Amino acid sequence: METGIVTESTGSRYIILTPDGRRLETRLRGRLRLNGSRTTNPVAVGDRVLYEETPEGATITAVEPRRNYLIRRASNLSKESHVIASNLDRALLVATLFSPVTNTEFIDRFLVTCEAYAIPAAIVLNKLDLAAERPDELDEFIAIYETAGYTVYPVSATEGTGLETLRELTAGKTTLLTGNSGAGKSTLIKALVPDADVRINRISEYHHKGMHTTTFARMYPLAGGGNIIDTPGIKGFGLVDIEPGEVFRYFPEFMRHSPDCQYYNCTHTHEPGCAVTAAVERGDIAPQRYISYIKLLDEDGKYRQ
Numbered sequence: 150m151e152t153g154i155v156t157e158s159t160g161s162r163y164i165i166l167t168p169d170g171r172r173l174e175t176r177l178r179g180r181l182r183l184n185g186s187r188t189t190n191p192v193a194v195g196d197r198v199l200y201e202e203t204p205e206g207a208t209i210t211a212v213e214p215r216r217n218y219l220i221r222r223a224s225n226l227s228k229e230s231h232v233i234a235s236n237l238d239r240a241l242l243v244a245t246l247f248s249p250v251t252n253t254e255f256i257d258r259f260l261v262t263c264e265a266y267a268i269p270a271a272i273v274l275n276k277l278d279l280a281a282e283r284p285d286e287l288d289e290f291i292a293i294y295e296t297a298g299y300t301v302y303p304v305s306a307t308e309g310t311g312l313e314t315l316r317e318l319t320a321g322k323t324t325l326l327t328g329n330s331g332a333g334k335s336t337l338i339k340a341l342v343p344d345a346d347v348r349i350n351r352i353s354e355y356h357h358k359g360m361h362t363t364t365f366a367r368m369y370p371l372a373g374g375g376n377i378i379d380t381p382g383i384k385g386f387g388l389v390d391i392e393p394g395e396v397f398r399y400f401p402e403f404m405r406h407s408p409d410c411q412y413y414n415c416t417h418t419h420e421p422g423c424a425v426t427a428a429v430e431r432g433d434i435a436p437q438r439y440i441s442y443i444k445l446l447d448e449d450g451k452y453r454q
């Protein structure tokens with residue numbers, strides 16, 4: 150029995166990278182299920198799997214325990230979740246200030262998801278060539294996220310600015326890249342993985358046919374070691390398994406202030422003596438981040454003021 154790494158999944162078939170560097174199409178043996186999970190996909194991109202090759206084809210017989218994974222709700226109404234990818238060193242969100250504007254709430258949901266699953270996260274601010282014309286907004290964006298505790302990497306995928314830093318950051322590591330449509334994720338992947346045949350339209354074709362709401366990630370090995378994982382078609386991060394009372398734990402800058410709240414069970418909304426709202430008023434926490442927090446709380450209709 151050999152161990153391979155899942156690089157692509159289409160729901161029923163999985164492409165794995167074998168130890169001798171082949172890309173092998175496999176299926177699952179029987180009904181391989183992860184214990185107790187309600188995920189739509191028992192095997193995800195990034196998984197290390199045991200496989201067997203027989204004259205009838207190759208089959209995955211077991212999934213090795215995941216070091217970590219990133220998960221989201223399969224769809225807005227679904228109770229099922231979808232494992233986006235596993236065994237990650239870092240997740241990067243490709244965001245843009247203009248054309249298109251990346252919504253702050255989308256960014257913060259991504260960051261909260263990464264915090265909840267203990268995946269180091271950072272932001273790649275693409276289209277720097279456009280943003281450079283509006284330096285105040287650029288500085289403000291960087292300040293918001295660096296104050297929160299995240300690194301922002303300003304780049305221009307088309308002009309090549311800042312890409313050397315990204316190459317250093319991703320070398321030898323498994324890095325997931327995500328972002329809204331139009332932010333330039335495909336352009337960036339082509340720049341980082343020159344031989345990648347990034348299939349841009351495949352998933353959106355499915356969407357037009359209304360076939361499914363889940364998306365399938367795809368892993369590209371980097372020439373010098375490490376991998377980039379592309380996540381086509383992700384429109385949002387539906388939070389999974391996070392109780393409203395826990396949401397603030399996934400805002401690192403809130404966690405720095407919350408020990409000073411007067412009430413141990415402070416929700417940081419209406420309580421007197423709340424150190425988090427005081428920090429927002431002083432300007433130590435960005436109002437945009439606080440608004441995202443309130444919206445995430447309101448998702449369940451709890452903790453409304």
Ligand SMILES: Nc1nc2c(ncn2[C@@H]2O[C@H](COP(=O)(O)OP(=O)(O)OP(=O)(O)O)[C@@H](O)[C@H]2O)c(=O)[nH]1
Nearest residue numbers: 276277305306307329330331332333334335336349
């Ligand atoms: N000005 C500018 N345009 C860019 C930059 N990076 C990408 N673009 C353009 O933005 C558009 C969208 O880029 P894509 O790479 O297709 O974006 P994507 O995020 O992969 O979007 P989907 O393919 O819809 O998922 C294209 O027209 C790119 O040429 C950049 O750094 N500066």
Ligand SMILES: [Zn+2]
Nearest residue numbers: 410415417423
């Ligand atoms: Zn508080």
